[in-house]
Amino acid sequence: MDWGLGWKLHNGGRPPLPGAVVRPDERLSWVRTVGLGAQHVVAMFGASFVAPVLMGLDPNLAIMMSGVATVLFLLATRGRVPSYLGSSLSFVGVAAVIRAQGGSTATVTGALLCVGALLLVCGLVVRALGARVIHAVLPPVVTGAVVMLIGFNLAPVAAGTYWPQDQWTALATMLFTGFALVALRGFWSRIAIFLGLVFGYLLSWGLDRVFGRIHSVDAAGKLTDHWRLDLSAVGRAAWLGLPHFHGPSFSTSAIVVALPVVIALIAENAGHVKAVGEMTGQPLDDELGTAIAADGAATVLSTSLGGPATTTYAENIGVMAATRIYSTAAYWAAACFALLFGLCPKFGAVVAAVPGAVLGGITVVLYGMIGLLGAQIWIRNRVDLANPINLVPVAAGVIVGIGGVTLEIGKNFKLGGIALGTIVVLAGFHALRALAPPHLKADARAEAAAAAAAEARAGAR
Numbered sequence: 001m002d003w004g005l006g007w008k009l010h011n012g013g014r015p016p017l018p019g020a021v022v023r024p025d026e027r028l029s030w031v032r033t034v035g036l037g038a039q040h041v042v043a044m045f046g047a048s049f050v051a052p053v054l055m056g057l058d059p060n061l062a063i064m065m066s067g068v069a070t071v072l073f074l075l076a077t078r079g080r081v082p083s084y085l086g087s088s089l090s091f092v093g094v095a096a097v098i099r100a101q102g103g104s105t106a107t108v109t110g111a112l113l114c115v116g117a118l119l120l121v122c123g124l125v126v127r128a129l130g131a132r133v134i135h136a137v138l139p140p141v142v143t144g145a146v147v148m149l150i151g152f153n154l155a156p157v158a159a160g161t162y163w164p165q166d167q168w169t170a171l172a173t174m175l176f177t178g179f180a181l182v183a184l185r186g187f188w189s190r191i192a193i194f195l196g197l198v199f200g201y202l203l204s205w206g207l208d209r210v211f212g213r214i215h216s217v218d219a220a221g222k223l224t225d226h227w228r229l230d231l232s233a234v235g236r237a238a239w240l241g242l243p244h245f246h247g248p249s250f251s252t253s254a255i256v257v258a259l260p261v262v263i264a265l266i267a268e269n270a271g272h273v274k275a276v277g278e279m280t281g282q283p284l285d286d287e288l289g290t291a292i293a294a295d296g297a298a299t300v301l302s303t304s305l306g307g308p309a310t311t312t313y314a315e316n317i318g319v320m321a322a323t324r325i326y327s328t329a330a331y332w333a334a335a336c337f338a339l340l341f342g343l344c345p346k347f348g349a350v351v352a353a354v355p356g357a358v359l360g361g362i363t364v365v366l367y368g369m370i371g372l373l374g375a376q377i378w379i380r381n382r383v384d385l386a387n388p389i390n391l392v393p394v395a396a397g398v399i400v401g402i403g404g405v406t407l408e409i410g411k412n413f414k415l416g417g418i419a420l421g422t423i424v425v426l427a428g429f430h431a432l433r434a435l436a437p438p439h440l441k442a443d444a445r446a447e448a449a450a451a452a453a454a455e456a457r458a459g460a461r
Contacts, residue, residue, distance in 0.1 A: 003075055003078060003079070004024075004025070004074060004075070004077070004078040004079015004080065004328060005079065006025070007025060007026055007027035007327065007328075007329050008025060008026050008027070009026070009027065009028075009029075010022050010023075010026040010027060010028055010327075011028075013028070013029045014029075015028070015032070016028070016324075016325070019324075020324070021280075021281075021324050021326070022324065022326060022327050023280065023282075023326060023327070024079055024080060024081075024082045024280060024282075024326045024327060024328050025079060025328075026327055027327045027329035027330075028325070028327065028329075033329045033330050033333055034333045036323070036325060036327070036333065037330045037331070037332070037333025037334040037335075037336070037337055038333070038334070038337060039319060039323075039330075040084055040316050040319055040330060040331060040333075040334035041334045041337045041338060041341075044084050044086040044313050044334070045063075045194065048062060048066050048086035048087045048313075049062060049063060049087070050087075050089075050193060050194065050197060050362070051086075051087035051088060051089045051091075051092060051308055052087055052307075052308050053352065053354055053359070054089075054092045054095070054359060054363065055091060055092055055096075055108060055308060056095065056099065056105055056108070057095075057105065057108070057109070057306070057308050058243050058244045058306065058307070059347075059352065060243035060244075060341070060342050060343075060344065060345060060347060061243035061244060061305070061306055061307045061342060062087045062302075062307050062308050063341045063342045064243055064307075064338060064339055064341070064342020064343070065301070065302040065305065065307035065310070065342070066084070066085060066087060066310060066335075066338050067334075067335040067336065067337070067342070068298070068301065068302070068339070069085035069295075069298035069299075069301070069302055069310040070083075070084050070085045070331055070334065070338070071332070071335050072085075072294060072297060072298045072301065073085050073291070073294045073295065073298060073312075074328055074331060074332065076290055076291075076293070076294035076297070077287055077290055077294060079328040080282070080284065080287055081273060081276055081284055081287050081291050082280075082320065082326045082330075082331055083272060083273075083291070083312040083313070083316065083317070083331070084312070084316040084334060084335075085298050085310040085311065085312060085313070086310065086311070086313045087307075087308040087309070087310065087311075088265070088299075088308065088309045088310060088311040089366070089370065090150055090261050090265060090268070090309075090311065090370075091112055091258065091261055091308065091309050092367075093150055093151070093153050093157070093367070093418065094108075094111065094112075094150075094257055094258045094418065095108045096157040096161075097153070097257050097417055098111060098251075098257060098258070101253060101254070101257075103251060103254050104249065105246065105306075106247065106248055106249040106306075107248075107249050107250075107251050107254050108254070109246070109303045109304075109308075110248035110249045110250040110251065110255070110303070111251070111255045111258035112248075112258060112299065112303045112308065112309040113299070113300055113303035113304055114250070114255045114258065114259065115258050115259060115261055115262050115265070115299065116295075116296045116297070116298075116299025116300040116302075116303060116309055117296065117300055118259060118262050118296070119262050119265055119266070119292060119293075119295060119296030120293050120296030120297050120299075120300060121296070122262065122266060122292060122296070123289050123290065123291070123292030123293025123294070123295070123296055124289065124293050125289070126288060126292055126293075127288075127289025127290055127293060128289070130285075130289075131285045131288045131289070134266060134267075134270055134288075138263055138266060138267065138426075139429070140377050140378060140380075140383050141378065141383045141393075141394060141429060142263065142425055142426055142429055143263055143264065143266075143267040143374075143377055144374040144375065144376075144377035144378040144381075144383065144394075145374060145393075145394045145397055145398060145421075145425040146260060146263045146264055146374070146418075146422050146425065146426075147264050147267070147370065147371070147373050147374035147377060148371045148372075148373075148374025148375065148398060149260075149371075149374070149397070149398060149401035149402065149418050149421045149425075150260075150261065150370060150371070150374075150418060151367050151368065151369070151370030151371025151372070151373065151374065152368075152371040152398075152401075152402045153401055153417055153418050153421075155367060155402075157363065157367075158360055158363040158364045158367055159364070161221070161356070161360075162356045162357065162359045162360030162361075162363055163357065163360035163361075163364070164217050165216055165217055165228075165355065165356040165357040165360065166204070166207075166214055166216055166228055166355065166356075166357035166360075167357070169204055169207065169228060169355065169357040169358060169361065170200075170357040170358070170360035170361040170364075171361065172199075172203055172361065173196055173197075173200035173203070173357070173358050173360070173361025173362060174196075174360075174361035174362070174364055175361075176195075176196055176199045176200070176361075177192060177193065177196030177199075177361060177362055177365050178365060180192035180195045180196055193362060193366060196358075196361065196362050196365075197354060197358060197362060200354075200357070200358030200361055200362070201229065201354060201355070201358060204228035204229040204355045204357070205228075205229045207228055208227050208228050208229055213225045213226055213227055214226065214227075214228055218356075228355045228357065229353060229355050230353055231353050233349045233352065233353065234349040234350055234353060236349075237345045237346040237349035238345050238346065239344060239345070239346050240343055240344065240345075241343065241344075241345045242343065243342055243343075243345070244306065246305075247304070247305075247306070248304060248306075256419045257417065257418060257419050259419065260418050260419050260421075260422030261418075263422065263426070265292075265295065265309075266292060267377070268312065269288070269291055269292045269295055269312055270288060270292075272312040272313075272317060273285075273287065273288050273291050273312075274288075276320075276326075279317075279320060279321060279326065280326050295310060295312065316331075316334075387440060388432070388436075388440065389429065389433050389436050389440055389441075390429070392428065393424060393425045393426075393428030393429045393432060394425060394429075396424050396425075396428060397421045397422065397423075397424035397425030397428065398421065398425075400420050400421045401417055401418050401420065401421020401424075402421070404417060405420060405421075406420070407420055
């Protein structure tokens with residue numbers, strides 16, 4: 001069986017010629033390939049360890065499992081889809097909601113595991129029926145609304161939990177992160193969130209040296225005198241060792257909260273696979289189902305050991321766009337680097353010490369950006385919100401999801417937040433479309449045709 005490991009040597013092992021493209025089944029010399037792998041690690045590193053920190057998971061394990069997930073993905077797609085699988089930020093809000101309901105870390109990973117299993121099943125269905133099934137069940141109006149819910153539902157976490165721990169550090173971190181996103185160029189702008197975290201980390205250290213302890217609420221919400229940056233655990237951590245593994249536990253309410261994220265993950269994977277296909281000049285629609293299923297399998301594997309859910313990374317797609325080197329050999333090298341990083345507990349302790357106020361400054365930007373990605377999906381696909389088929393379910397679902405509306409079903413079960421908002425949007429859209437008069441359906445079909453034409457023009461470019 002072809003596992004995608006038989007790379008041809010590009011240009012005889014010499015550097016690529018100006019403007020030359022290195023295909024997925026080619027590689028440079030191993031020295032250059034290892035260097036490219038290191039570049040991919042740097043590109044994914046910021047988000048891959050910020051995500052587990054925000055979810056209260058072990059960053060060492062997250063980095064290690066990103067390497068394992070990438071290997072699994074490359075094998076499943078037979079080296080046809082060059083992509084890196086890092087920690088998914090889509091679950092940050094889910095983790096916060098589950099913990100607010102009294103869920104433990106194991107409850108969080110159990111819910112994420114169930115989402116991964118559903119994603120795996122969806123991938124197999126897409127593989128059997130073809131990529132068109134995604135566009136039929138999850139049109140842009142639905143995926144945009146769900147992504148918006150995932151982002152904006154997080155606002156109380158940033159404002160109520162992180163920001164109050166040190167409002168001035170949070171403000172400075174927010175301003176620096178915004179500056180980095182806008183003013184920096186090239187690769188540096190791609191890791192702006194990571195740079196904001198480093199800035200806030202160093203600022204907190206400096207303020208502790210100058211002003212001493214701060215009198216404010218801590219991570220538990222208790223008003224105390226405490227250090228902004230507590231590095232006591234770093235000194236106790238070993239240089240070499242395995243990360244902390246734990247098994248998942250399952251709660252129906254937590255699973256229901258997490259399941260809607262599968263819609264965002266399907267849309268994200270589909271977009272990334274399409275982007276890679278356009279860049280490489282090799283259409284990959286026939287690999288879409290396999291890619292989605294591989295991401296689901298990787299998430300199941302990662303969360304079963306206590307790690308976060310995974311997803312394909314746009315950061316690494318950006319590296320390929322800049323270098324025009326699509327060799328999957330570089331991703332194998334990156335995966336090996338990630339495995340080595342996961343074996344350093346001291347690194348994990350440094351990451352785990354990130355002050356809550358720094359996370360506050362980052363998350364007010366990050367959560368808002370996630371939410372506005374939903375609006376970007378609508379704009380890119382020319383979704384007509386003047387059409388009641390689109391407007392009514394989106395309007396109701398967004399308010400239900402962001403406003404914290406709940407629906408009690410029996411004595412011990414209730415729906416609310418992201419889960420209920422997603423159900424309202426998804427079920428409402430398809431129900432209204434089935435019941436709508438012909439002229440509204442005609443407008444919807446025209447909208448779909450315009451979106452398809454726009455997508456085709458983007459692909460031609």
